[in-house]
Structures are given as C-alpha cells and as structure tokens.
Amino acid sequence: MYGKEIEKELEARGINLWDSVRVTKGKEAYEGIVMPRTEAGDENVLVIKQNDGYNIGIEIKGAKIEKIAKAERAPEQRQQAKRPLQNLSKIALLYTGGTIGNKVDYKTGGVYALTKPDELLDEVPQLAGIANVDTKKISSVASEDMVSGNWAVMADEAAKALNGGSKGVVVTIGTDTMHYASAALSFMLEGLTGPVVLTGAQRSSDRGSSDGFLNLVCSAHLASKSDIAEVGICMHSTSSDDKCHFIRGTKVRKMHTSRRDAFRPVNSMAIAFVNSEGDITYNDRYRKTGSSGKVKANAKFDNAVALVKAYPGSDPGIIDYYCGKGYHGIIIEGTGLGHVPNLTEDKKKSWLPEITDAIDNGVVIGMTSQCLYGRVNSNVYRTLRMLGQAGVVYCEDMLPEVAYVKLGWLLGNYKPEKAKAMLNQNIAGEITERTLYDEFVD
C-alpha cells in the first residue's frame, strides 16, 4: 500500500481507492481515479488513472488532494459459464494456485490469484462444451512455495475425484515446480482409473495472449477423453498455439524460464499430442485405464531429504551439514556420468569421505546427473566405482528432481533399507531400461 504520508492524507480527506480526485501541485493540476499502489514504485507517489486510461504517478510532497467523486466502479462483466451438456463426462478441476489463475496484483506489482476457481471457467467458456467440470480450490500457493504437504492434498483430492466418478482430473498449478508435483503425484497415486493432468500458464490469463487458455482446453480434452491412466503434464508443445503435449509426470522438466513450450520430455517422448478440437494423437506407450478398483493415495512423505549439486570447487561439507541436521536421504546432482570431486589436490574438497561417512550413518545417497539427458553409470571410471562401492545408489536415467521426490516418498513409506533398494527400481515410469536416440534435444 502507499506510504504513511499518502495514507494519512487520503484518510484525512475521506478518500478511498477508486475515488475520483484532483491533485494540485503549484500551478499544475491532475485529475483521475485513485489506483492501488504497486510495490514496484515509490510509496510516496500517488498513482491515479486519468480519463484516457493511463496511470501516472504524482509525488505527493507539496500537493493538495481533493475528492471530486466517490468510487463508481464498473461492474465486472462476467460471462455466465454455459450449463454443461448432459452427455459430457465429468472431470475434476483442482485449482492450487499459480499464474494460470492470476490477475493483476496492485499490491506487489505482480499478479494475484483468482478467488474462485469458477472464474477460470468464465475465462475459458469452451470448457463447458468439453466436459462437465467440477472445480475445487484446494490451495492458493505459488509454485515456488509448494511443499510436500501440498502434493499430498493434491493426491488425496485427485483420488477422491476419481473414486467419485470423475473420468479424469485436471490440476492447475504454478509452472516453476510443476514437474516436482507431477513426480510426487506419480508416486503417490496408486491404481489410477483415469488421467491426472497437471497444467498451468507461462503468461497470466489477464492477457489475451495467455497460453493458459489452450493449455486448459487441451487438458480438459485429455482428462475427459483419453484412456491414459497416468499422471502427466499438459502444456504447449511449441511456441505456437496449435497443440499441447502430454508428458509423463516423472519424465518432464521445465527447461525454459519463460517460453510457452518450456516443458520438455527428458529421456522420453511425449505420451500424446492434443489440440483445441480435442484430437488426441498417441505418441508413446502408456498405462491404460481399465482397473476397476479404488484409486489409493499414499501421500506420506519424508521431508528430511535434500538435493545438492556438485560442481568444480564445491564443498562436500554440505553432506555433513545435512547429516548433522538429521536428514535421511540426499540426492546428488553430479557431473557427467555421475561424478563428484574426488581426487582433488586439496583433500578437503574430496566428497568421497563425507559420502562414505553419511552412508555409514544410514543416510541414503542417490546419484543423478546435472546433464539431465542420459544415464548415470558407475562403471566407466575408477572414481565412479569408488562411489558405487561406497554405497551410492546410481539412479539410472532418472531426473535429479524426480529422484529427490522419489526418495522423500520412499522414506516416507518404507524403511531406509527398502527405500534404498527401491530408489533405482522403476515405479512410475521414472526409470527406463532403454534410452532412445530420438529422446534428446533437437
């Protein structure tokens, strides 16, 4: 909000947001509507919207503010979401937060979350023609603020929806950590009877060019029509608004900070492509619907798991640090095939002793690669064999973030020994035995 001086001045004159005011400063006078302050600007600057729609900021020092008229906010022009047709399948839309449900936020200068998930249906009226959509807001958490508890709620709600007759589930979620959530749901949900489709937006839906509209439409098509019984991410497959791809929840990663097609399959192919008309093209093998039992959510998660990165000159003390805090598992994002600094000139920079110590103390250590593409291998170099012999679990072609989520989930549900044994065994498509030529960046 505004600085004290402006707040005081506005209060003294009974001026509220959206009231029309005249600000006089020496010979200059400005008229407009009082706008909420954006935190990006100076708190001593009053922002008014002038008659031509432009906002300007006026430094309030030495200025006189008078109220001309009380706020007369135009009523929100809400489109009434169409009544769903009888013969459409039912899907659940779980709203968790993120850009897709964002509107302009005057408080932070950024964007704020929609208050009702139904607003999303108003924004994308096509959804009503695709499926009978049950919306539910289960959280309002920005992607970067998500924790395992949020994933647990998603898993529970998704299971509840599927068991309650929904053909599929769409989860709208912030994009930054969407691939962590998709991995978590992949492990947590057992016996899926339909698709669980995570989607979001790289451009907020307050702009006409938002990618969220197409992402939502394609996700709804997938959730209501496809026979996929897996968790995955459905987002733009190219920068164009022509189709989305659905990528397995454990083989997907956000690979660009801002592009619409930021989500790419890694060491895998997209399972399917879908367009706004609902045409689905299957592209890879997938687990099909058909199980008639109840979907189960094993949502327990051990938060005492860390993901650390090894790099030239990195300090292995980080392993000690986590062990000291009582952590039960650590995933290392090693270099190349799965290296950490080992035979360093400065002995203190060698990771092997710390890793050995940790393992001896019962901490599960998994190795992945910061190359992301490809598979780790502990046999090619001597130093790798030393790590392998020390008991580091080489996590095959599993993404570091997925390994992190998997280890947290394993330790939440199994004893450490069992968890360790399961870490490099495939559970939810996170590990494949064969890596194909086409599964690398173009």
Added chain:
Amino acid sequence: MASSKTGYKEKGFMCGLEIHQRLATSKKLFCSCTATLPNDSETNEITVKRYQKAVAGELGLVDRAAKFEEEKKREFIYKVNEGHACLVDLDEEPPHEMNAEALGIALSVASGMQMKVPGEIQPMRKQVVDGSNPSGFQRTTKIGMDGFIEVGKSRIAITSMFLEEESAGIETNSPGEIVYDTSRIGIPLIEIDTDPYITSPEEAKEVALKIGTILRLTGRVQRGIGSIRQDVNVSIKGGARVEIKGLQDLDSLDKYIENEVARQERLIAIKKELAGKGTDIGQPVDLTNMLKGTNARVIAKALGSGGVVFGFALKGFKGILGAEVNPDRRLGSEISDYAKMGGVNGIMHSDENLEGYGFSKGELDKVRKELKAGNNDAFVLISGKKSAAELAIKFAVDRAKAAVDVGVLPETRGAIGNEPFTTRFLRPLPGRSRMYPETDASPIRITGEMLGSAAANAPDMERTRARLIRELGSANLVDRLVLSPRFQLYNEVAAGAGQEKVFIANTLLQKFTELKRSGLSVDSISASRLAEVFNTYSSGKITKTGVEELLKSLSVADGSVATIVKEKGLERITGARLREIVEQAKGAHEKNKAAIITDVMSRHRLNVDGEELNSMLK
C-alpha cells in the same frame, strides 16, 4: 462529394491529431534487439502461430474493440527474423528495463512542447487484439501532458505524449488469418496528441507539419516510409468521433478529413430520411436451399464448397443502400466492411444490378418473397463458409440497424488507398477499459537531472534556425530546410562537412525533389552513403554534375561509391590533365573562349568543373 472548404465551425467540426513517430535509438524499447528495420534481402526463417482472446481490463470491462476482434476468431502468424526480434517480441520473455535513450528523447520532446511530466511514469498495457502484438497489448507510458505548440498565430494544445512500442507490420491479411512481420515490434515510438479543437482540415495539415518538424529537430527520429504516421479524429454535430488510422502522406491529410466530414453528413441525412419511413431490419434467413443451382457465380462458388447463403430484408431502404456517402462509397460499402470482418468477401445488395451477378429474375423474386421484402425495401445477401457467414450476417444486421438508430458510429477507419482519399471501417473505436498496468516493468521516477538534460536537448526552432543561418547564410534556405522531411538527413550528412554545406542543403531540397519526381527513389540512399558522396565531392574527386549522376546510380544500384564513380567514369578531370585538354581545344578553336568551353564541356560534361575551366581561360 467533397464538402465546401468553409463553414466548419457551423458544422460543429471537431478534429484532433495523433502523431506517431519512430525514434532512432540503437535498441528497442524493452529489449536489446536493434531498432533498425531489416533490409529487403533478409528473410524470416521462423513462424509462430497464435490466437488471442479479449480479457477484462483493469476496470473490469472487456473493451468493445477487443471483443470485436475476438469475435472474428482470427489466426495470427508471426514471421520472425532472428536478427531483429527476440523472445521479448514474441511474448515469450518478460520485458527488459525501459530503454533510457528512448526515454531521454521523449522527455526532450516533452520539454520542447512545454509539457507537464509526471513525477513517476507508469508503463501500461494497451490491449490490442488485432494481433499486431503477440502479447495482446502494446506497452505504452504517458510521458507528458498539457503542452502546446505555436502554429502560425494559433496556439495548439498538445494534450499528451506517450512513449510506446511499435507494433508488428502486416505482411498479408485474409479473413481467417493475418501474417505479421515481427521485426518492427518494440521499436520505440512517441505518440503526440493534440486537443480536438483544430478548426479546419487545412489547419490539421499545418499542425501535423509543425509537429513533424519539431520531432525532426531532435535529430533522433527515424526517417523513411512509415516512420511517421498520423491518426486523425474527426466528428461533426450529430455525427460521432471517427479515428482515421495510419495516414502516412501529409499532402492528402486534409482531403481525408474533408471526405470524413462529407461521409458523416451523408449518414446523418440518411438517418433522417429513413426516420420518416417506418423502417425495420428483418431477421437473417437461410437461403441456401433456395439458391441451390443458381448461376450467380459468387453464390454458386460458395455453395459448391459446402458454404451457405443468408439474407435479410431492410424495410424502406430501397435506393438507400446504393446512396453515395463518399466518392465511390455507398451505404452498402459500409455494411459490406462490417460483414467482411466476419470472414466473408463482402455482400450483395438489391441496390446493385444483381442480374449482372448472374441471378435470374425468378430467383430474385423468390428471394424477395422469402425475405418478405416489398418494392420499397432492400435486401442484403451474404455467402461463404457457414461459420464466417453467420458472423458476417450478424455484423451486417447490426450495421444496418445503426443506419436507422445511430447514423454515424464511433469507429476506427483506415485509408483505402490513394485517390479519392476515402476510408473503410476497421473496428469499433476502442474505449478506456483497454488499459491496465504493465506489471512486468517497473514505474520510473523522473528526476530533476533527467528533466534538466531534457530541457538542454529540447527541440528549439529558434536556436536551430540561428545555428543554421550561421552555417548556410541564407534565412530562406534555412526555413525551407527546417520544414523539409530531409532536415534530419541534412544534419547527418552535413555533420562532418565543411564548405559544401550549402551545396548539400540545396541538393537535398532541390535535386532530391527533382530526381524523386523523375521516379528515382533517392530517399532510399542511406545517410552514410550520402556523406560519402559529398566527401568525394569536397575532396575534389567528382564534380557537382558528377554528384547528380552518382545519386541517380545510387538510388538503383548497390556497390560502393568509389566503384560507381569508376564504373560510370565520373572521376573529375582537373589540374594538369584539364590544362592539356584545354590547350588542345585552344588550338582547334583559335582561342575563342566560348567555343573552347562548349567543346570541352560537350565531351567532359560530368568530369569538368565549370569554374575551374573558366579560371584556366582567364
């Protein structure tokens, strides 16, 4: 039917200008792409396809222009040249910091026009759903307000000035799809708005000329085709505000305004005429089955490819659809413009010779009967793909109703082409609700230091005149130069020049105009190549006549200046070589001075400097 040139006050004439000028900065406004346009030879390698929808503005209303564009459901294709556009331009990356160079130029113009500058400027998003920006909005920031300029004896109020991003350039435009070139997106642009009290079309032209001159005085604006555009707002009593967009040629500005006044007068008259007739616009009727097998080619073609035909009656409209509202423009053309927005090629109506389109008399009778259109009524037919025709007929019915209920609609219109300087409907006039804050770009405090530097660099006509008179000697030459669109070019070319500045000024003013009239595109020669031409001249390597020849060549050929001089044999003959030639001629003409000059010049017109020749014969 151009209206008379006087009596604008009585008509309730209101007119304001919006001048858009691209700035000559090194980078774009919100990214680090070059702000120069690509050469014709550069190709666009990448294509991106997008759709856009109208979303609510900051005040909660969906802007009617935005809504209209969305109803058209068009596909936008963006061609990308990676030398000139990056992810920011494609709406794939947030904007970078606002370009300080551009802001500095804008502030100096604001200062030159005595404008108030807000203490903190607030970047805004202006919603544009015609696809001309992939983000669905244009970033625009109000920099100044409440200034003025002097035009002759009048003081013209400049209500506001904005610093904004250039939009994408249209490559092709068809009903279902528009292809844009993204290279232009994001080049800094300033928009300068006058108040709506310009008193006549002539004055509008003078104001535009003056604003253009002030902008060029900064020396920091782009030149060339499309770098400056005028939007004109016009209304008369009983009419409505109409914005004519993107006029690039100042010469015809007044003619467009005259035509718009005439158009509004005609529409008001038509409304009056209809008011007495008990008119009514009928519901659209599907005529697809009835017209199966017609010989009317347009319809047959639409039906042949699975399309439909719709029609509606306009009770009491007989003769009105065909009434001229502007040269070569009828009420029917106005309705057709709206229908086209739905994605059809146009309409056919009963004030046209429909039998000429191939309809039989029997078919027309049946159509009339089906539409319940009597002898005093008119009707409109629309054919095309079902989805397009449905939208088109809705737009056309709405427009026809407006002829009865409203008269003149508030619209954004565009020039059709050159003569007779008429316009066509583009979209409804946008309202205020299409503005909302650009939350990805921070507001900027305008400091005293920034304002001081702006004042120092402000375009100042008197100061500039004084400098140029010192430089060129002649006040008359200076006045012509300052008003010329080539003024900035003069500054660039003459910057490093010495003695020959007068020659440069005269060449740019007279010789360029002459050569341009003869069909040569001299304005396409870059400032740096021109500077080279004049350098070559001042270092004595070519003559004045040689300069003209060189300009002719440069306007069509690529090659370096030196190469062209060589190829065209333009090297100056001077000193000992000239003396040798003169001596030979002296022998032949027995020292007859006039005969010698004629002889030498007839053989070496392009290569010999007349003055030098004269001095040798003294």
